[in-house]
Amino acid sequence: MIWIASGLVSLMGSLCYAELGTALPFSGGEYSHIKRGLGSLPAFMFIWTSTFTKPASNAARALLFAEYATQPFYGVCPAPDMLKKCLALAVLWSLGILNGRSVRLAAWVQTVFTLLKMMALSVIAVGGIVLLVGGRKESLARFEDTFSSEIPNSSQVAEAFFQGLSYIACFISLFKLYFSEEMKNPSRNIPLTVMTAVPAVIVFYLLVNISYLTVLTPKEIVSSVAVAVTWADRVIPSVAWIIPLSVAVSIFGALNSSMFTLGRLSYAGSQSGHLPVLISMLNVHSCTPAPAMIFSTMIASIFIIPSDLIMLTNYFGFSAWLMIGLTCTSLIVLRYREPHLHRPYKVFLPVPFVMVAMSFFLVVAPIVWSPNMQYVYSFLFMLGSLLVYFPFVYFKLRFAFLDKITCQLQLLLEVSPADGSAESKCE
Numbered sequence: 001m002i003w004i005a006s007g008l009v010s011l012m013g014s015l016c017y018a019e020l021g022t023a024l025p026f027s028g029g030e031y032s033h034i035k036r037g038l039g040s041l042p043a044f045m046f047i048w049t050s051t052f053t054k055p056a057s058n059a060a061r062a063l064l065f066a067e068y069a070t071q072p073f074y075g076v077c078p079a080p081d082m083l084k085k086c087l088a089l090a091v092l093w094s095l096g097i098l099n100g101r102s103v104r105l106a107a108w109v110q111t112v113f114t115l116l117k118m119m120a121l122s123v124i125a126v127g128g129i130v131l132l133v134g135g136r137k138e139s140l141a142r143f144e145d146t147f148s149s150e151i152p153n154s155s156q157v158a159e160a161f162f163q164g165l166s167y168i169a170c171f172i173s174l175f176k177l178y179f180s181e182e183m184k185n186p187s188r189n190i191p192l193t194v195m196t197a198v199p200a201v202i203v204f205y206l207l208v209n210i211s212y213l214t215v216l217t218p219k220e221i222v223s224s225v226a227v228a229v230t231w232a233d234r235v236i237p238s239v240a241w242i243i244p245l246s247v248a249v250s251i252f253g254a255l256n257s258s259m260f261t262l263g264r265l266s267y268a269g270s271q272s273g274h275l276p277v278l279i280s281m282l283n284v285h286s287c288t289p290a291p292a293m294i295f296s297t298m299i300a301s302i303f304i305i306p307s308d309l310i311m312l313t314n315y316f317g318f319s320a321w322l323m324i325g326l327t328c329t330s331l332i333v334l335r336y337r338e339p340h341l342h343r344p345y346k347v348f349l350p351v352p353f354v355m356v357a358m359s360f361f362l363v364v365a366p367i368v369w370s371p372n373m374q375y376v377y378s379f380l381f382m383l384g385s386l387l388v389y390f391p392f393v394y395f396k397l398r399f400a401f402l403d404k405i406t407c408q409l410q411l412l413l414e415v416s417p418a419d420g421s422a423e424s425k426c427e
Contacts, residue, residue, distance in 0.1 A: 003209050007202030013355055014194040015347045016328050021190045022344040023334075028268025029261065030327040035272060037330025037337075044393060046323050047269040048385035053319060054262050055296050059303035061255040062088035068248040071229075072241040088304050091252070095259050096297030100283070100290040106260055113253030120246030121204050124228065127235050128211020191345040259296065266292035271418070274393060278406050281415035291415055319378055325359030328352040 017029075026032040031050070035043035066087040070079035099106045212227055215234050221227055232243035267289035270280030275295075283290040331352045334341065367375050391397045410416070 003206055004202070007198075007205065009355075009358055011194075011198045011202070012351050013324060013328070014198050016331055016352050016355055018191045018194045019343060019345050019347045020327070020331055020334075023341055026268065027264045029265060030323055031265055031268055033330050034323075034326050037333045038326060040272075040274075040393070041389060042326055043272070044274050044389045045382055045385045046326065047265065047274050048388065049319050049323070049382055050262075050265060051269075051275075051296075052299065052381075054258070054265070055300035056303045058092065058255060058258050058262065058296075058300040059088070061251050061258065062092045062300070062304060065091055065248050065251040065255065068244045068251065071244045085304055089301060091255070092259075092297060092300055092304065095256050096293050099256070099260050099263055100288055100293035101286050103288055106256065110253060110256050110260070113249055113256065116246070117250040117253050118204065120243070120250060121208055123246075124211050124231060124243075125204065125207035127231075128207065128214040131235070132210070132214045188344075259293070262296045263289050263293040266296055276402075276406070277417075278409055278415070280418060281410065281413075282418045284414050284416050291409075291413055294413075319382065321359045321362040325356050325363070328355040328359065332356070 020033045021029075024033060024036060031043055031047050034046055063084060066084040067079070069087065070084060073079070095106075098109065212221055212231055215231050216227070220230065228243050228247055229240070232240040236242070266275060266279050269275040270277060270292065279292045279295050280289070281291055282288065329352075331347075332349075335349065366372070
């Protein structure tokens with residue numbers, strides 16, 4: 001039930017983002033929409049938090065990719081940590097260079113790996129359906145007591161939503177519309193993509209979970225570190241190594257899409273004066289935000305070297321939903337403040353209200369029913385953005401030596417400001 005509910009929440013959120021993306025097709029996704037609807041300070045707090053949490057998330061994905069990619073070669077023995085870190089850094093920088101060199105090539109890689117990911121999910125889904133249709137008693141018996149467990153409390157429900165929504169978000173991260181400015185005919189393609197792809201993702205993940213429950217007991221699913229690998233050992237033991245590699249392919253695709261969007265977020269923040277001006281410049285040859293990609297990849301690399309820092313991503317888990325709530329709030333504000341804004345697609349108005357309420361629940365429930373110091377750390381980190389915002393953004397404090405460094409880096413990286421003439425050459 002949580003998976004179905006997570007899918008419906010993701011669909012509602014995607015519809016809200018579809019309206020914002022078609023009405024305001026700017027790079028930067030939530031950042032641009034929060035800035036337009038709620039002002040400069042909330043937008044800066046968003047990009048301040050995202051500058052560290054999103055690269056940390058990418059570092060976690062890169063390390064997870066290395067874990068699954070090396071597992072078939074070491075069997076039951078753990079792979080060396082140094083090997084996994086080196087592989088994670090290599091993958092991270094390969095994708096960073098790829099996204100900084102060519103948008104078209106990065107999109108092609110994303111398409112290929114999305115297809116491979118769907119093929120891997122199809123194997124699991126079809127395998128479960130075959131076993132279920134076969135009518136094996138042990139498979140059917142696992143569904144008899146599916147809803148007989150204790151009713152979870154609010155904190156457990158919120159944590160379950162975090163898990164379900166995080167997996168589905170690996171597929172729909174591109175719907176946050178960080179690249180609307182680069183999309184052809186966004187007023188048509190954005191709603192069409194949301195209406196077709198998100199329901200397909202929901203159905204796929206639902207079938208995959210049914211397949212897991214067909215083969216494994218709930219206790220086995222909870223205790224398994226990698227459920228897909230455990231499923232493969234039971235169903236296809238002779239070629240079980242395919243599943244870890246398939247999971248690695250899935251993570252690779254999610255990492256590519258996340259790096260693609262993160263570069264656009266840094267680019268948009270720099271254009272608004274919330275990040276150094278160098279990050280908003282485009283490469284004169286490829287017309288891609290290469291400095292923004294280098295900036296985000298360097299931060300992610302820092303999180304990979306001491307891998308214990310990946311645990312910090314848990315401290316910011318609730319901040320993502322706080323920002324989604326702010327984005328949906330900006331949609332509501334713009335509906336009333338700018339009623340004549342051209343909106344090729346308009347979501348049913350109660351939907352953003354539901355999303356704001358859902359975001360509020362997912363942020364507050366764990367704090368009230370399961371208090372933890374990590375939420376205090378997250379809150380203090382977000383408040384720390386004020387120490388940077390007022391001197392450097394509001395009062396525009398500048399240092400002359402930074403301008404000289406910017407000029408030297410601009411020559412080294414062969415980048416220039418994204419003015420109208422540069423953009424016309426890119427087209």
